[in-house]
Amino acid sequence: MENSNTSIENRESGSPVSAIDTTIDLLRSHFGDRLTTAMALREQHGQGEDSHGCMPPDAVIFPHDNEEVALIAQICNQHQVPLIPYGTGTSIEGHLLALEGGVSIDLSQMNSVLKTNPEDMDCRVQAGVSREQLNDELRYQGLFFPVDPGANASLGGMAATCASGTNAVRYGTMRENIKGLTIVTADGRIINTGTRARKSSAGYNLTQLLVGSEGTLGIITEVQLRLHPIPEIIRAAVCSFSSLQDAVNTVIEAIQMGVPVARMELLNALQMKACINYSKLQGFEQLPTLFFEFHGSDAMVNEQIQTIQAISDSHDGSAFRWAENTEDRNALWKARHQAYFAGMSLQPGSKSIPTDVCVPISRLADSILGAERYARSLGLHCPIVGHVGDGNYHILIVFDDQDPDQKQKAKDLSRYVVEEALAMGGTCTGEHGIGSGKKDYLLKEHGEGVELMRMIKQAWDPRRILNPGKIFD
């Protein structure tokens, strides 16, 4: 399920040829060169950064504003042709597969920061603005947008998948950092949700319904974001442990004491080995390791560091290794962000299933250690990186796609990790979303609640054109 073995050749478009051809002709009459059916672009838009394969859309279109997106939706809805929103293509649950053909709507040319309000620490951006672009534009105002999934994703895409990443312990996920949206509905209405106020009780919270809806309820075209002051002091450190249990217990105690650490990332021994080799890291050991980042005033940061060091010492953590300047810090986090590619390098030519469970903090050690044990029993590599302050971690299960036995074991491990997490009161996906890869798990997690979700989908998109086949069939 996680790794559907689809390829370009064996995809059959779900749209009748006449409908898609008519739609493409109509769209071309409006958009000219901004609509393409070139195979290279179609292939690029029919896949994410995962092992779900590629299912290219029939065309790719590049709108410039809300009204153009609305026009595209109206035409596609009229002819019942699927519309698949595309940001930067960095999602990893098969969100971009054109399961039933249709048009990929690439929002990368809607990339303006529309308005920044430094005094209220918020801004409004078009969906195609990337997080690095936004932070470059904000830097001179002393502000930043904290959600950091690693990839330089678009903010529309991050909203659609409810992304989070390494900063969420302190600053929250996309959910906590979005105040409102502009969306285009299936029938081409442009709707604004939310306000610029810090809170509201005015009717149903459509913003929160849409965050994480993966393009199935509306096409996100603008995002109103909360911003944060660039911290006075940023300090980063690394600490290794002789056992995974000690590392995880350090995290659990830190969270239970409410220490507002900005980042707190775990890499297990195998992942450290992979990172040391892949990113040519100097002076690190192949041991379970925590990466920390502390933000705040001088006094606050020192208080946090003292507390964390005391907790870490009590679990036999190593001395803290400090990244003293911005360059060292960037190098450190770059290594962390390259963990995916480092993990893949453990078995060159392999495919992978990244797990994404999130469990209550108290169960984190049980969850991770159980996964490691099960992986060992199956003879699989089990590199782990985790935003462990949230209880969220990823195993990159690498496997040989040509080896049916190893492939089955990889699926078994993925399923085991999810089922154990659900039994602990956790979720099958902390930040990647359901996409095409985790639909079975959604049912396991939410049972009849999925029926209520479907009813919303049916009411808002009765012709089933918005990213069909994602989240549920």
Add this chain to the structure above:
Amino acid sequence: MENSNTSIENRESGSPVSAIDTTIDLLRSHFGDRLTTAMALREQHGQGEDSHGCMPPDAVIFPHDNEEVALIAQICNQHQVPLIPYGTGTSIEGHLLALEGGVSIDLSQMNSVLKTNPEDMDCRVQAGVSREQLNDELRYQGLFFPVDPGANASLGGMAATCASGTNAVRYGTMRENIKGLTIVTADGRIINTGTRARKSSAGYNLTQLLVGSEGTLGIITEVQLRLHPIPEIIRAAVCSFSSLQDAVNTVIEAIQMGVPVARMELLNALQMKACINYSKLQGFEQLPTLFFEFHGSDAMVNEQIQTIQAISDSHDGSAFRWAENTEDRNALWKARHQAYFAGMSLQPGSKSIPTDVCVPISRLADSILGAERYARSLGLHCPIVGHVGDGNYHILIVFDDQDPDQKQKAKDLSRYVVEEALAMGGTCTGEHGIGSGKKDYLLKEHGEGVELMRMIKQAWDPRRILNPGKIFD
């Protein structure tokens, strides 16, 4: 609109007599004495703590568990009889009016704290647990639930209206403190939403859709809550200002600097006068006043206090008056919580419209000062209390219900404040909800978005039995 002049006498039940009679007979056969049609109880359940009058339901029923709530919903849905959830009756936007008759479902006997997980700082409660009851039960575990709307409301009711109150600057509103719900749907299904994980991207966020849905999408029967450690140090202080502008600018700077003040409440001069008289306060002046509360470690609290005092000094604030011990602090906050009754005492025998706008912080002074000016031009009292750290404040517009001119002016002031707030990018309601009182404003605020809300309502409650006539008609 805000003060519908309804009375018991002129209500006509919207349910056909036979349907409601049949329903009551059926429910009585299951619930016996736990269903009542006694007028005193019906009247109590047909009103909140507001001036919307009373429209009693046809019966009041007291279920004990989820299955009983489901049975009630099945019976009412079958006979198309409205169901109005009732917590403690402290809402103030006409949420409890039985606009079309029906059955009030009183959840006060579902009042168990089901499970507390101190190590994950969360708990699960039945909807009828009140916040004071919960905090009494939590105290010995060193934990507390921070959302404090003043009234001792039920946690189910607080979830349904997305309540917040004085602690929201630091700890967030109900929205940020709810991890999951159990609801009963219109057709009597029991659905669990959310998980115990700190974050999730698994499908549509039904929890966030239901928070603030005011009983129109489902009956909330259980709430999974985030808890917080009782702060090591709590210090409270009061500071007065010669002008409202100075007081508000102090707040704006504090928020812009990101000082994590736990509570930051504004009372204007008239509200202070009313509170001094009503709550027999000693040693306070009839001046614009800020009430602060600081939570944290010794070092953190001292750092916050120093920063706030420096900001306040720069705006000619008075010396801080400290409430040094728990009793003094409780007396202080009791006076703040009694502000509503104090305001009402300004014009005994009057009715009132409480406004509830929330604006971006940068516009807070404009919003409040504009409201005061407009009130003066109309010759109306304008006592103001505000959770100003959120940009949310309340004018208690008191008026003589027998004086049509004053009544119209009160409505004009309320409308003016909302329209100005919306023009500033704010919301018509920060924490009270729409109820029956603010339906026009919801349309002004969300426009076509309201149509999307209606589609969800129609899909989930096609027979329109869940609190009909609230949020929208």
